[in-house]
Amino acid sequence: MKKERKTRHIDIRLTEKDFAILKQQADGNLSAFCRKLLLQNAVPQKEERDLKELVYQIRKIGININQVTARMNAGISFLDDGEVLKNELQKVYRLLKELED
Template sequence: MENINKDNRKSKVLHVRLSDSEYQSLLLKANIANMNVADYTRSLIAEGDVIYVDKKEIRELNFQLRQIGNNINQIARYINYRRIKDDVPHQEIFTIKDSLKIIAYMTQKTLDAFNVRKHRK
């Protein structure tokens, strides 16, 4: 455990000269990434890129997924109700299944795009 702490100790200092515009750009990018300049710079050195993920986008995606879940529950209740009353037309079931496949595909594409951005760091 002691070796790990020694390896993580930040004892080296890096001095870099920047122009005003470069420095402002660095401050802006660190701020956008919700990081201080030191952490942002370390991330650039260690990983090559800093990927900013907009939490607002993630919240919107979660909201949309919850809405889709609500819609699916309504569809399931409708189908169960129709089964009790009478037979559900097969075409209706196939249409619903196709719609669910499209939703699943679109959701997966969105999550894959997010994961690619997240892991590209």
């Protein structure tokens, strides 16, 4: 696998004290250390958006399940209500599995 060249630069200003702390924590490779810090903090934002989307989808599925069970409890269920419940629960399990991965 070919290694991608790093050609973009970011300039930041630090105090001597901040620079010394970073350099000490970097343990040799300051660029790699700073890159790791910056990218680690960028990824959780995407994960947070994904989590919010999953919560939204699970909430919608929960509403569908509640509607079906309300019909069933009222004695006016449809023939495919059991299948609808099964499918909605499978969606929840699938979304939760995505969340774990």
